[in-house]
Amino acid sequence: xxxxxxxxxxxxxxAAGQATLRILEERKFPVRELRVFASERxxxxxxxxxxxxxxxxxxxxxxxxxxxxxxxxxxxxQSKAYAPMLVxxxxxxxxxxSAFRMDPNCTTIVTVMPLKPLHDAGRLRRVIxxxxxxxxxxxxxxxxxxxxxxxxxxxGETIQPRHFPHPIxxxxxxxxxxxxxxxxxxxxxxxxxxxxxxxxxxGLLISPTTVRVPVFTCHSIAVTAETERKITxxxxxxxxxxxxxxxxxxxxxxxxxPMPVEVEGQDDCFVGRIREDLSSPTGxxxxxxxxxxxKGAATNAxxxxxxxxx
Numbered sequence: 001x002x003x004x005x006x007x008x009x010x011x012x013x014x015a016a017g018q019a020t021l022r023i024l025e026e027r028k029f030p031v032r033e034l035r036v037f038a039s040e041r042x043x044x045x046x047x048x049x050x051x052x053x054x055x056x057x058x059x060x061x062x063x064x065x066x067x068x069x070x071x072x073x074x075x076x077x078q079s080k081a082y083a084p085m086l087v088x089x090x091x092x093x094x095x096x097x098s099a100f101r102m103d104p105n106c107t108t109i110v111t112v113m114p115l116k117p118l119h120d121a122g123r124l125r126r127v128i129x130x131x132x133x134x135x136x137x138x139x140x141x142x143x144x145x146x147x148x149x150x151x152x153x154x155x156g157e158t159i160q161p162r163h164f165p166h167p168i169x170x171x172x173x174x175x176x177x178x179x180x181x182x183x184x185x186x187x188x189x190x191x192x193x194x195x196x197x198x199x200x201x202x203g204l205l206i207s208p209t210t211v212r213v214p215v216f217t218c219h220s221i222a223v224t225a226e227t228e229r230k231i232t233x234x235x236x237x238x239x240x241x242x243x244x245x246x247x248x249x250x251x252x253x254x255x256x257x258p259m260p261v262e263v264e265g266q267d268d269c270f271v272g273r274i275r276e277d278l279s280s281p282t283g284x285x286x287x288x289x290x291x292x293x294x295k296g297a298a299t300n301a302x303x304x305x306x307x308x309x310x
Contacts (some may be wrong), residue, residue, distance in 0.1 A: 004030025006066050008081055008091065011073035012047050012056060015140050020071050021049050023267075035067065037082075038102040064089035070204035104192075107131050107187070107210065108194040110290035111221045113246055113269040116241040118284070119199055122227030125282070126205040129191060132178060132220040134260065135168060137292055146214055164212065173212040217294045218260035219226045226283040234275045236284055240271050250274050258289035267294050292303060 007024070011017040017038070024031060034049055038056045048055035054230045057063055059082060064070070070086045072095040083093045111129050118124060135142035141163040149169035159167045166173050178185035188208040196204050213220075231239070240246045249258050250272040257272035269290035277283025 004032040005035040005068045006035070007031045008035045008037065008064060008067040008070040008086070009073060010037045010059070010070060010086075013038040013042045013045065013140075014073055015136050015143060015293055017071075017073035018047070020073055021047060023294065033066075035063070037063070038247075042073060045058050054299055058096075059085075064091060067091040107133060107137070107219050107221065107292065108191055108198065110219050110269050110288055110292060111191065111223060112195055112198050113243070113290070114223070114240055114271050114286060115195070115199065117243040117246075118225050118227060118231060118236065119201070120267070121235070121239055122229040122231045122282070124199070124201065124204055124225060125228050126207075126224075126226040128207045128224040129194070129195075130209045130211065130222045131191070132211050132215070132222075134213065134215040134217050134219055134292065135164075137219060138163065138212070138219045143216060146216060150214075168214050170214060172214075174209070176210045176212050178289060184208070215260045217264045217291055217293060218289055219259070220260060220287065220289045222285070222287055223284055224280075224285050225275055226280050227279070228282065230282045231284060233276060233284065236274050236286070245269060246271060248272065248274075257287060260289060263289045264291050265294070266291055 007029070009020050010016055012021065017036075021036075024034075025096055036047055036049075036054050036056050037059050038045075040058070042056045043058045045056045047056065048054070058099050064086050067086060067089055070091045070093045072086075072093060073084055083095055086093045104307055111131070115124060115127065135146045145163045146163070146168050149161075149167055150204050152159050153169050159169060161167050164173060165175075175185050176188075179185055180189065187210045191208040191210065192206045195206055196202050237248050237250060240248050245268050247268045247271050248271050251257075252273075258270035263270050269288055271286055271288045272284065273287040277285050293294075
């Protein structure tokens with residue numbers, strides 16, 4: 001490996017972990033030594049990096065010694081257990097789970113990307129966000145379930161849900177995570193709390209709905225953003241085009257708007273269907289799509305590491 005840093009990826013066999021490895025390679029991150037970790041059942045398996053197999057190691061005392069930057073792509077329970085161990089070993093930890101989010105959620109990142117330039121220009125007052133979230137947001141089990149159910153449907157077999165509470169193939173599930181006493185799910189409240197935190201707007205009014213859809217990769221969000229100062233669709237397009245990490249695909253005459261099949265594998269978030277909100281004089285409606293395994297998780301984490309390196 002090229003000269004550089006000792007890097008660890010925890011959760012390397014999962015969907016986000018595999019994406020992290022691909023992006024470290026694509027962006028030529030200065031990795032001198034790569035250590036990969038996963039659950040006990042994956043120890044001894046290999047994952048590819050720079051054309052070579054890297055063996056999955058067991059997490060144990062001493063395993064993190066010498067690690068300089070660590071990407072945690074496992075769940076929140078694992079992150080809470082392993083992140084302190086990595087910090088004690090001297091590593092900078094970039095965690096992509098929900099463990100320390102309020103101490104990013106991939107849906108929130110995709111949503112906030114276009115909200116930020118609108119807020120800077122017109123100050124946000126209210127946001128309505130309806131997300132259409134891909135099964136890969138639920139990890140490799142979600143991906144496998146959609147694939148298996150689609151094949152079962154094609155064979156005329158009965159679809160048996162295992163990972164999701166209902167069939168996901170050719171279906172929409174308007175609930176992600178557990179319901180709270182107020183009727184909102186944990187995923188919806190994450191969208192509210194994280195958006196307020198990232199934008200530093202603790203009082204921002206946000207109305208969320210999260211939906212699991214039969215799409216493998218890319219989260220899509222239909223957003224209504226109301227600002228204090230009116231921003232026209234033309235002004236919004238200009239703001240989005242100038243904002244790093246956003247691209248505008250918005251030409252209704254050519255049926256041009258972002259869709260998951262076209263956005264998958266891209267690092268930027270794509271915005272389209274930009275139009276005035278018919279119910280508010282200062283409201284805008286738009287549609288934003290992002291590959292949550294990249295910008296929502298892996299790419300975002302690597303970009304943070306690149307900033308740390310200066």
